[in-house]
Amino acid sequence: MLATFRLLSRLPLRVLHALGAVLGWAVFLASPTYRSRMRDNARQAGYDFAAVRPAVAHIGRMVGELPRLWLGRPVPVAWENVECLDAAYARGRGVLLLTPHIGCFEVTAQGIAERQLHAHGPLTVLFRPARKDWLAPVVAASRQRPGLAAVPTTLSGVRQMIKALRQGQGVGLLPDQVPPQGMGVWAPFFGRPAYTMTLAARLALQTGCEVRMVWGERLPAGRGFLLHCRELARPLAAELESAVAQLNGEMEGLIRECPQQYLWSYARYKQPRTTAGEGDA
Template identity: 50%
Template sequence: MVMLVVLFRTLSVFPLPLLHALGAAMGWVVYGLSPSYRKRLRANLIQAGYDAHWRGAVAEAGKAAIELAFVWCANPERVARHATVENWGLVQARLDAGRGIVFLTPHLGCFEMTAQQIALRTALTVMYRPPRKSALKPLVEGARARHNLHLAPANLSGVRILAKTLKGGQPIGLLPDQVPQEGEGVWAPFFGRNAYTMTLPAKLAQLGKADILLVYAERRPNGAGYIVRFVEFDGDLSCTGAEQAAAINRAMEQLIARAPAQYFWSYNRYKQPDGVVGPDSEATP
């Protein structure tokens, strides 16, 4: 693990176009060597109707892995120069009105970049799950806990921190397409198949009387940087927990449709967590 930290810090000095080129090649190596990875990536693409993008998805997955060295370890000012922001006015209007914001970011594009760009403009608290390898913890936490960017643990204590932050009119960030643990989610359709989906985003938004905004960072071709885009959430949250989760999943589908090759298709989104009873039936497309 120490060697991995050294590797990341070494890679961070290279230009982003070179890192993305290396990442694309690495994506193909992993795809060729791992049958289980290859099977899941293609199955999820087919389920979502995006199998035509599989070649791009292979390369983008490799870029997503290697760009972490740049985003986490390079000088923050250098990283910031590689991003442009669209529709910040959606955010500023809510900040000016003193309203809390729940930023929802799926595993699309460079999701680490979204938090950094928001934190350059306002304080942000994000839910954080420590890496399984303890040796990586200082690297990951140091990269994420930067100026204006605060971490809340993925437990009850962290939920309280997020709720308090929203009530104070400050924004928080969540990854809504992570599979939650038992008791923290409901089954809701995601690309036509039931996926165990967290209920926390809608609960926090209602508790803090906050607005939901969607955000993602799309990679530009040839390592030219990122475009961080903010998008209105138009789902209805005045309904049951299952309907709220379904509305948020639909919003994630709409974001993914903007850059389908850049979604994290190898993630086991449809797994059944320990202790969770499976869905009675799968949703229809």
């Protein structure tokens, strides 16, 4: 599988995006459950299917571009409002970078790491090994990149993230992932309770770091990506559950910037799985 990914990584981005778009529609047409979840999630956010129809192809492109992003040559990346990011790092308090499942979140981490590595050290990201044996070498290779420091999804990993923030470095998270039971709280997401991780809010409240929302817009015709950076609309609430709800609202705002590239198929409202692992902080 690693050899296959290396071969695909040599293809132009526009070709991988075209193949991915076909894959996205094939999955959509083949799975009634998948179609229903996409429609239901979009409707919950106030969109009819016509408004988010392009997301079907973009979800496939998200998969198609992975060989190039993980193992291939760098792709074109530009920034919008990069001053927002630079100012956060310049304050020296560490930067918590939050990205929902929109656009290309892989390239977002790569772009931040490349821009900030020499002045502020690596970007620390959570790393969960692939559950499928055949995919594990590919995923492991994808995390061996300059400027990225991958840490495990354990208490040890959380401690490393806290350490990085206190050293003025960056930490990246996808805060709209559904965490295991005991690692989150129920908070509104587009008006419906969703089990939401507390890790992002805990890191910010415990370290006093800067918080920024970032996302990578996929440009048409394989032209690359445009990375966006946003500040919180208001200071983060001091009470944990209020802070979690506030961050959900911030994620909603990013998604509404480009609902056509959001992962509407993600089971955001599912029940959390049980785990025997360690807590998040």
